[in-house]
Amino acid sequence: MTIKESDWKKFKKVRERALQRFSQRILDECQAIIDDDAKTPHERYLDLYRLTRKRDEEIANAFNDFSRSKADMCLRLMRFHELVTDEEISGFSPEFQGLTNPDWW
Numbered sequence: 001m002t003i004k005e006s007d008w009k010k011f012k013k014v015r016e017r018a019l020q021r022f023s024q025r026i027l028d029e030c031q032a033i034i035d036d037d038a039k040t041p042h043e044r045y046l047d048l049y050r051l052t053r054k055r056d057e058e059i060a061n062a063f064n065d066f067s068r069s070k071a072d073m074c075l076r077l078m079r080f081h082e083l084v085t086d087e088e089i090s091g092f093s094p095e096f097q098g099l100t101n102p103d104w105w
Contacts, residue, residue, distance in 0.1 A: 011075065030051065034048070
């Protein structure tokens, strides 16, 4: 689905905020692993490695294919990861908002 120009302009701003939120969430998860003194340094390293591989795939799926034709899928993934607020969604056209309804996907 190709989105309207007005939705595309809003999407670009929402996408950037969502990317920053996801990045901060990942950094917070990494910090929690680093601070876990119950594990050995090597165990923490392995946990970090697994986390970053998993999150790298998730962030790539939601953010790397930045095009108007893929915006609906990217917005669904951002919504799935709870990176977009209801207020941000309400700024889109009703058609584009409908694509983020969890019952739809």
